[in-house]
Amino acid sequence: MSKYSRAQIILHWAIFILIATQFVLHDTVVDTFDAMLSGKPVLTNHPLVSAHLGVGGVIGILTALRLWIRMETGIPEKSGNYPPFFDYLANFVHYSFYALLILLPITGGFAWYQRSEDAANAHSLLRAILLILVLVHICGALLQVFVWRNNVLKRMWRSNN
Numbered sequence: 001m002s003k004y005s006r007a008q009i010i011l012h013w014a015i016f017i018l019i020a021t022q023f024v025l026h027d028t029v030v031d032t033f034d035a036m037l038s039g040k041p042v043l044t045n046h047p048l049v050s051a052h053l054g055v056g057g058v059i060g061i062l063t064a065l066r067l068w069i070r071m072e073t074g075i076p077e078k079s080g081n082y083p084p085f086f087d088y089l090a091n092f093v094h095y096s097f098y099a100l101l102i103l104l105p106i107t108g109g110f111a112w113y114q115r116s117e118d119a120a121n122a123h124s125l126l127r128a129i130l131l132i133l134v135l136v137h138i139c140g141a142l143l144q145v146f147v148w149r150n151n152v153l154k155r156m157w158r159s160n161n
């Protein structure tokens with residue numbers, strides 16, 4: 001296998017779009033949650049709040065599905081024309097993504113349903129780590145394309161099956 005499967009590619013880009021939505025549309029859930037904690041009257045079923053909770057849950061489920069597919073079918077062999085250290089870093093980032101995208105909905109759910117400020121702090125910390133790792137991930141992809149000149153982007157774009 002030299003490329004990811006169609007299912008892996010669709011899930012990768014679908015989750016990417018859903019995460020971007022979570023980051024762009026987070027203001028209402030933050031304001032509503034803060035108001036809820038300070039006992040002010042709030043509209044807890046505001047569409048943007050429901051969207052954040054719903055999309056977040058879907059990200060968690062799709063990530064678990066993706067991890068299962070990875071365990072069942074594996075991933076393409078590495079192209080190999082880069083320093084071995086880079087492989088460790090890439091694996092670390094990829095596994096961290098799976099962990100973060102499962103922990104984010106769990107901490108978010110605890111924060112919202114248990115009114116837990118600690119869980120909300122954990123949720124904020126995790127999303128900050130996610131943001132940093134996404135930047136590292138994108139830099140890694142660009143390095144491979146422009147410095148090591150391999151076909152890494154094609155592996156995550158069109159599949160053979």
Ligand code: HEM
Binds near residue numbers: 019052055106121
């Ligand atoms: C992977 C899925 C998720 C992502 C990427 C995500 C992302 C975010 C982001 C970027 C914020 C703003 C944090 C800040 O500005 O400090 C936020 C806040 C929040 N999210 Fe999520 N979220 C996810 C899932 C969920 C789920 C499933 C729930 C609830 C069921 C949830 C509940 C909340 C709450 C209550 C806040 C406000 C917390 C606060 O004000 O500190 N999130 N989320």
Ligand code: HEM
Binds near residue numbers: 012015016075098
């Ligand atoms: C929220 C943003 C993103 C997340 C959470 C994410 C997550 C992941 C994960 C977990 C993998 C490893 C898949 C596996 O082996 O199981 C992966 C691979 C990959 N991602 Fe992303 N990704 C994101 C954004 C992007 C972007 C913007 C690009 C394009 C620059 C990109 C390009 C790639 C490529 C080319 C691979 C294959 C790497 C390889 O074959 O070694 N990703 N991504």
